Amino acid sequence: MKNTQKQASGAPVVLTVEDLTLDALTPFGSKRVLDGISFKLHEGETLCLAGESGSGKSVTSLAIMRLLPITSLRVTRGSIKLHDRELLTLHESAMRNVRGADIAMIFQEPMTSLNPVMRIGDQLTEAIRTHQKMGVGDARRAALEMLDAVKITDAKRRLDQYPHELSGGMRQRVMISMALSCRPKVLIADEPTTALDVTVQAQILKLLQELKSEFGASIIMITHDMGVVAEVADRVAIMKSGKIIEAGTTLKIFENPQEAYTQELIAAVPRLGARKGTDSPPRISSVENVEVQTPSTAVLNVEELAVTYGAKAGWFGKGAVGFSAVRGVSFSLKPGRTLGLVGESGSGKSTTGKAVLGLIPFSGKVTIDGVPITKTSQAALKPMRRLAQMIFQDPYASLDPRMTVGEAIAEPLVIHQIGNKNEHRDEVASLLRKVGLSPDVATRYPHEFSGGQRQRICIARALTLRPKLIVADESVAALDVSVRARVLDLMLELQETMGLAYLFISHDMAVVERMCHDVMVMRNGEVVESGSRRKVFESPQVAYTKELLSAVPIPDPRRRNAA
């Protein structure tokens, strides 16, 4: 690592961004989006632009590619130079030659950036032939070479497949091969692994590092994940509200951060292993709760749960015929405890969460607070809804955009016909206070809030009926790290004061480690390992669990050498 850094600082500069300032044009006047962004990218270097949502990191990358929507965003001053060539004033047709050939880009969601009705091979050859004079046959051979270079298994067959036939990781490999096919000098990767599972993420990050030296490209990596930064970056620029507030080598940023915000950002990242040697999550509230000290009866009991999609037209309509999403899942959950459900996408963890609440048809035995859940009709489940609630992944999507926050929180009371309008108002105010929001916000609409505030609103709504069990499905996955930490603290605090039991579904091992007492690891619809969090995390028995744990990016650049 030291080697690459020395080389990087001495290497010639490929891309220079100077004093880049950008305004957004809104009906209410212009708003500064980027404010004096300056950085240099050296040959063979990986520079990470790190920051939370809205910090301007993606806008910066689009500005370099000159792909900004010209009607709403305007560069007011600054310069972007590729070697000595100014890109901002370049004619559009000349810029088209730069894109792909000199600067290439890969995006977060490979499915949406590949053309769904075009074969992989055709898309690759098209990309190659746009910038290189080459016959179709030669281009196809080049495409095959590229697929081999990104280590796709069975590359020859992939050429004739469509994007939907590949897995997420393979699609991202195709995107990378497409981006590198013209040997660009600069590769911009905008959150390239955010949509991928953690084990796949580890593979893709490793691949990018290898390809960088093989193809002699420099990489600008845009990410919100300090763990990813620590894994791949030579240098880091921390962005906040359209400014670079701190920049330096990765080691310097992680070990000696100067700005308070950088320190906060690094501190907020949950570290795997942070709770080593403990049995329970940290205590947040100062209130001693005697009630839940020795919980006896389980609030949730699940025996041999199985969910099959598509056997008949169910919630998802046209599923594959009889696809078994979950089978043989059994567990029980006591008041005041948190059971973490971990696994990668498609492992059946969300399905389990929905089935437990009777939101999808299932077979097996589910008992909530002693009451068996037998039917999944809305009316039959109504009494159960007061005991068990759900918090979703995307707080914005799970709030009705046409309802004020106050109405949304009071909705459960209206549905269950509890209290009158005045009581509702008081209840909403007290719930908002409980989740750390001002009662005045009750008249506002969800779109007026930030992500973290919205999730607080969703938590308040889930608490309205004073449930005993909350199913939290990836509840913090969509939030920025600093906000995520605060929402997790809120959930812990509420658990302590209200004796809630959480079924905590997450793909993020570090978050699970912080939140849970017990853990269940799922894969392909089955539980592969379960037990106390301490046991599973500190001495995992199953290879899959070990793989999951080791794939988590660790926010410590020094660990890279050891690995």
Place this chain on the structure above:
Amino acid sequence: MRVLREILRQPAALLGFAIVCIVVLSAFAAPLIAPFPPEQQMFDGLTLEGSPMPPDAKFWLGTDTLGRDLFSRLLYGARTSLIIGVVANGSAVLIGLTLGMLAGYLRGTVGNIIMRFTDLMMAFPALLLAIVLAALLKPSLWIVALVIASVNWVQVARIVYTETCALVERDFIVAERSLGASHGRIIFFHIAPHLIPTAIVWGTLGIATTVLLEATLSFLGIGVQPPQASWGNIIFESQSYFTAAPWLVYYPGLAILLTALSFNLVGDALRDILDPLQRGRL
């Protein structure tokens, strides 16, 4: 009240609102405003050769081939056309909205039956259906409205169905279910409000097409029966005299255009005003 205030603030919406008001008022007050009875055939309404009179001081918009005053006929015709445009078209949107929403929410067998019926109706020639219905029932204004409503709901149902299917999959609907909300509550309080923009756009765009459909029916003799005037049948009665007496086509055409346009302007404004997302962010 807020809605009215917001409409008055936007120039385009205000213009549309004003024209709608004028059309509605003149339809109601037709007997007071009209200079002649609409069905009176006047001797001096025709030239000596028997052709219609162009607009002049006595007949403001000219006369038709039977020597009737066009201005008076337009005023009375506004009544017919408004009933067709608002009532028939409104019922069509309402039927389409209900069926589309039910099919999209319930899916399964019920949803399939509703949608296959919709497909059948779509494939069936609308005019043929209208002719059959009108032949079975005695033609009158309300029957025509009924016929138009039973033909025009299909497109709305299709669009609403697709939108509802997408809405049902959204997390906030799942969230409502997890709170224990009944099907009725979800449909009426959480799905219907999101379909208002679609309903408004279709409701206003449909006015012009329904007015013209009524004209077609009248032309075929199964619509509004002469001598009763409607904007559509004025155009159709006079179309063969277009080169000789263009005013007979221009003025009723202009009336349809203006009315449809102004309903559209009002609808557009309404859609924006009723959408909370258009309000400022925090």
